[in-house]
Amino acid sequence: MNPTAVEPIKVAPYGGSQAKWPLALEDVLDALDVQPEAARPGGSPVPLRNLPSSHGGILGAQLVGQQVVLAERLHPGKRLQSLQTLFVRSGTWNEPLEAHVEQLQQGRSFASVSLTFRQGQNLICKAQVLLTADEPDPARATMAALPGPDPQETTPVAVAILPWDTRLAAGETWQNHDLWMRMNGVPDDSTLWRALVAYSCEPTTLPLFIAAHGAADRTHTALLVAQTVTFFEDLDVRDWHLIRTEVPYSGGGRVHGRGQVLDSRGVPRALFTSVGLFRAAAGG
Numbered sequence: 001m002n003p004t005a006v007e008p009i010k011v012a013p014y015g016g017s018q019a020k021w022p023l024a025l026e027d028v029l030d031a032l033d034v035q036p037e038a039a040r041p042g043g044s045p046v047p048l049r050n051l052p053s054s055h056g057g058i059l060g061a062q063l064v065g066q067q068v069v070l071a072e073r074l075h076p077g078k079r080l081q082s083l084q085t086l087f088v089r090s091g092t093w094n095e096p097l098e099a100h101v102e103q104l105q106q107g108r109s110f111a112s113v114s115l116t117f118r119q120g121q122n123l124i125c126k127a128q129v130l131l132t133a134d135e136p137d138p139a140r141a142t143m144a145a146l147p148g149p150d151p152q153e154t155t156p157v158a159v160a161i162l163p164w165d166t167r168l169a170a171g172e173t174w175q176n177h178d179l180w181m182r183m184n185g186v187p188d189d190s191t192l193w194r195a196l197v198a199y200s201c202e203p204t205t206l207p208l209f210i211a212a213h214g215a216a217d218r219t220h221t222a223l224l225v226a227q228t229v230t231f232f233e234d235l236d237v238r239d240w241h242l243i244r245t246e247v248p249y250s251g252g253g254r255v256h257g258r259g260q261v262l263d264s265r266g267v268p269r270a271l272f273t274s275v276g277l278f279r280a281a282a283g284g
Contacts, residue, residue, distance in 0.1 A: 022160035025185055027051055031062050032195050034069045036101075045098040046070060048117070054160065057090030058097065060224040061161055063125050065199035067115050070099055071129040072191045075111050078131040080194055082230045085127040090223065091119050109133055142232075147266040151180040151240045161203055174208040176246045183237040193237045197261055197270055198229045204245045205257025206276035219281040225254075226275040235261065235269040242266075253279035 031049045051062045068080050091097065097119055104112040115127040154167040162181070169178040181200060186192065202224065210222050235241055245259035255278045261270040 022158070023051060023163050025163045025183070028062075028065075028161075028163060028196075028199065029186070029192070032065045032069050032192060032199070034066050034073065034099075036070055036073050036099075043101070045100050045118075048097045048099055050093040050095075050097055051161075053093045055090075056092060058093050058124060059161060059202075060085075060087055060125075060227065061199040061202035063087070063117060064127075064202055064227055064229065065195040066099070066117075067127045067129060068195040068198050069191055070101075070115060071113055071127075071131060072194070074101065074113065075106075075131050078111055078133050079190070079234075080129060080231055081110075081132040082130040082228070083127060083198060084129075084226075084228045085125055086226050087125045087224050088123045089119075089125075091122065091124045095119050097124065104128075109135065142267055144266045145244070145260070145262055145268065147242055147262055147264060148178045148180075148244075151182070154178075154180055159203060159208075162200060177204075177208070177244075179204060179243045179245070180240055181237070181243060182240045186238055190234045193235060194231055196237050197231070197235060198272075200243060201229055201259065201261070201270075201272040202227055202274070204243050204259065205247060205274045206255050206278065208245075209247050209250065209255055209257070209276075210278055221277065221279050221281050223277045224274060225277055227272065228274075229270060229272045231270045233269055235263055240264045241269070250278070253277060 031051045034046060034048060036046045048066055051059050053059050064083060064085055067083055067085065072080055097117060100116040102114040104114055111131040113129050115129060117124040148169050151167050154169050157166055157168045159166055164181060164183040167180040183196060206224055241264060242262040243259060244262060245257060247255060247257045249256045255276040257274040259272055260268050262268055
């Protein structure tokens with residue numbers, strides 16, 4: 001695909017919606033500002049804000065971002081190490097959403113918590129979260145990757161739920177691509193940075209893959225089923241960083257994606273995987 005021909009990318013709708021589209025950065029930051037002060041594991045649920053969506057459901061990117069913020073704010077002094085989320089239902093963006101917290105383990109080095117998101121009696125998603133407290137390194141190693149072309153040498157693209165600078169490296173396709181991102185106007189908050197990284201990883205596999213593989217000319221069903229994100233170190237999202245994504249396999253009505261998040265020097269800061277459903281709708 002020639003990136004100079006890239007058009008604004010939107011997930012094809014599976015339901016009606018009159019939502020404002022695309023999103024603004026203020027919308028995303030507001031939805032991610034989860035306030036769990038009154039919540040404790042096993043106690044009252046945490047109310048959550050939903051972002052409007054073009055398809056009528058709740059955005060998976062929003063859900064994983066909120067899980068990061070909620071888990072870290074419930075565990076001061078620890079940061080998120082790994083997030084594993086199963087998406088059970090799409091839900092409805094304009095209905096109330098709440099999170100239920102179950103503490104699995106809490107110690108000096110690690111904590112683990114289960115987060116269940118519901119709309120009424122309907123289970124929307126469930127996340128298993130591992131948090132860590134950093135310790136001195138007995139040994140330190142990393143495998144830096146080539147970061148690719150300078151961001152200024154790449155092509156601006158518009159992804160409706162990513163309201164910040166996003167650029168595609170020349171010669172890439174939506175099945176195997178490098179996306180440079182920079183989020184000006186984000187507060188100096190490492191919890192929020194990790195939430196935005198998790199948020200950004202979600203639409204870089206299934207929605208973009210669908211946009212390039214026949215979604216426009218036939219009806220289809222497309223859903224994110226599972227997402228994992230593992231964090232290594234902090235990444236200031238206000239600086240240029242790279243989301244390197246590939247879809248190594250699509251078949252049997254499933255799309256399998258994976259990728260890594262690199263800083264501007266090519267140092268890995270996070271890894272992610274995703275599993276999606278993509279099939280022709282009945283009668284489509």
